[in-house]
Amino acid sequence: MTDAPAVRAPVDRTTQPWWRSAVFYQVYPRSFADSGGDGVGDLGGVRDKLGYLELLGVDALWICPVMRSPMADGGYDVADPRDIDPLFGGLVAMDELIAEAHFRHLKITMDLVPNHTSSEHPWFLAARDAGPGSPERARYYFRDGRGPDGAEPPNNWPSIFGGPAWTRVTEPDGTPGQWYLHIFAPEQPDLNWENPEVAADFEKTLRFWLDRGVDGFRIDVAHGMAKPEGLPDMAEVKSALLVNDDDDLRFNQPGVHEIHRRIRKVLDDYPEAITVGEVWVNDNVRFSEYVRPDELHLAFNFRLAETEFDADAIRDAIDNSLAAVGPVSATPTWTLSNHDIKREVTRYGDGAAGVARARAMLLLELGLPGSVFIYNGAELGLPNVDDLPDEVLQDPAWERSGHTERGRDGCRVPIPWEGAKPPFGFTTGQPWLPMPADWAGLTVETQLEELGSTLSLYRMAIELRRIRPEFAGDFIEWYGSPPGCLAFRRKGGLVCVLNASATPTQLPPGDVLLASAPLEGGQLPPNTAAWLV
Numbered sequence: 127m128t129d130a131p132a133v134r135a136p137v138d139r140t141t142q143p144w145w146r147s148a149v150f151y152q153v154y155p156r157s158f159a160d161s162g163g164d165g166v167g168d169l170g171g172v173r174d175k176l177g178y179l180e181l182l183g184v185d186a187l188w189i190c191p192v193m194r195s196p197m198a199d200g201g202y203d204v205a206d207p208r209d210i211d212p213l214f215g216g217l218v219a220m221d222e223l224i225a226e227a228h229f230r231h232l233k234i235t236m237d238l239v240p241n242h243t244s245s246e247h248p249w250f251l252a253a254r255d256a257g258p259g260s261p262e263r264a265r266y267y268f269r270d271g272r273g274p275d276g277a278e279p280p281n282n283w284p285s286i287f288g289g290p291a292w293t294r295v296t297e298p299d300g301t302p303g304q305w306y307l308h309i310f311a312p313e314q315p316d317l318n319w320e321n322p323e324v325a326a327d328f329e330k331t332l333r334f335w336l337d338r339g340v341d342g343f344r345i346d347v348a349h350g351m352a353k354p355e356g357l358p359d360m361a362e363v364k365s366a367l368l369v370n371d372d373d374d375l376r377f378n379q380p381g382v383h384e385i386h387r388r389i390r391k392v393l394d395d396y397p398e399a400i401t402v403g404e405v406w407v408n409d410n411v412r413f414s415e416y417v418r419p420d421e422l423h424l425a426f427n428f429r430l431a432e433t434e435f436d437a438d439a440i441r442d443a444i445d446n447s448l449a450a451v452g453p454v455s456a457t458p459t460w461t462l463s464n465h466d467i468k469r470e471v472t473r474y475g476d477g478a479a480g481v482a483r484a485r486a487m488l489l490l491e492l493g494l495p496g497s498v499f500i501y502n503g504a505e506l507g508l509p510n511v512d513d514l515p516d517e518v519l520q521d522p523a524w525e526r527s528g529h530t531e532r533g534r535d536g537c538r539v540p541i542p543w544e545g546a547k548p549p550f551g552f553t554t555g556q557p558w559l560p561m562p563a564d565w566a567g568l569t570v571e572t573q574l575e576e577l578g579s580t581l582s583l584y585r586m587a588i589e590l591r592r593i594r595p596e597f598a599g600d601f602i603e604w605y606g607s608p609p610g611c612l613a614f615r616r617k618g619g620l621v622c623v624l625n626a627s628a629t630p631t632q633l634p635p636g637d638v639l640l641a642s643a644p645l646e647g648g649q650l651p652p653n654t655a656a657w658l659v
């Protein structure tokens with residue numbers, strides 16, 4: 127163990143479970159901290175930085191996939207779900223991380239990928255070799271092709287990363303053969319969840335990690351897994367990559383809820399552990415179905431992350447996020463970014479305005495009731511890196527789209543820890559993605575020293591949210607506010623005001639607990655939020 131754990135105000139578990147108001151910190155392990163010098167972050171690196179995460183004040187980590195993988199999609203292509211990839215330090219590194227995190231009262235949640243495996247998973251290798259009609263193929267979606275000689279894909283579904291969602295295999299006898307379904311990359315064949323072996327194996331994986339002490343899971347593509355009977359064509363093939371809407375046949379099929387109920391039954395054997403699902407579903411009623419009491423504990427609501435910096439749009443996103451959980455008494459979740467989404471500083475316009483708005487939005491989300499997910503680097507106000515050279519891009523979307531969609535690497539550039547030039551203490555080697563030289567002013571080392579830094583704002587805001595009674599209550603009440611502004615009140619008494627207009631605005635009565643930028647003559651400047659009590 128390194129330095130001693132800091133004294134932390136206890137979360138009040140007598141009244142509610144820990145995850146109902148937790149601050150989760152998402153670690154993209156490749157990009158967080160490298161303890162091995164190979165230029166790729168690892169679990170030893172995460173462990174080295176636990177003291178920092180404790181200082182930041184978060185309750186739990188969500189670690190993106192670290193299981194054994196050929197890394198065709200940054201680890202979301204899993205070849206062995208019950209082992210840790212040597213790139214990240216192997217099982218020992220995971221056990222050590224769990225132990226030290228718990229010593230520091232930090233929870234660890236892992237990212238599991240039930241919708242698909244890697245094409246290097248032993249099951250898929252066996253399926254490829256076993257031939258049509260075999261039980262091995264029945265764990266996936268193998269189908270004969272259409273058209274003469276079966277040379278056309280079985281249906282018209284596109285892959286999320288571009289191109290068709292089907293790839294043809296060569297049969298063991300060397301002839302062109304069946305096709306297999308992959309909603310994501312060809313290296314990510316979809317599992318057939320109607321096959322009982324698939325569910326049984328996933329249960330084994332859940333218990334494997336829970337028994338090792340993990341506190342829960344982020345469930346990847348939690349609105350996927352179930353497929354419509356007969357795999358019919360989509361009425362209209364949408365060409366947009368990396369997105370889906372509510373009437374997309376590839377997702378959100380009714381059968382998915384039975385799968386979540388089975389997962390929940392396992393989790394209920396471990397009462398402190400939770401699941402949070404990646405649910406890209408817009409309709410509030412259909413979203414709410416995923417967080418019924420016998421399904422997921424939490425589901426990501428992406429509305430805030432998809433909303434521009436506009437008061438009416440933000441109010442609408444909040445109302446909808448609350449409406450999507452209220453009817454089933456589930457917990458709202460808030461997030462501004464993750465490893466799939468352009469960083470908020472850049473979405474809000476980059477430069478000083480982008481940073482100011484991202485800071486204001488942080489106070490807004492931490493002021494709301496529910497759980498908050500912070501993506502690593504957001505606490506440093508990192509922008510997206512949109513000028514990565516073509517030759518370093520690794521997101522499968524880049525190749526699959528024929529170099530028209532650059533993909534998500536721009537939000538995955540490694541974290542700058544210290545020093546004046548790249549790789550800023552991230553690694554002693556060559557970082558897997560180049561880091562901008564002008565991040566010297568954004569390092570953790572620099573920002574820890576500055577009271578006005580984004581990191582200091584995060585620390586203060588998370589701390590206040592933890593200890594102040596004004597944050598109590600599950601609901602918000604909207605306040606009247608001038609055009610371009612919004613204000614809400616929590617039952618405990620906290621008032622959160624945000625100014626998205628172009629002019630300073632008067633604050634309601636009360637004492638300012640924290641503001642995302644200095645007030646101007648007692649007024650709240652544009653692109654700023656404040657908490658009042």
Ligand code: GLC
Pocket residue numbers: 199202203239310346347404465466
């Ligand atoms: C999820 C992940 C994303 C990954 C995809 C396929 O959307 O967040 O990063 O590419 O699933 O597993």
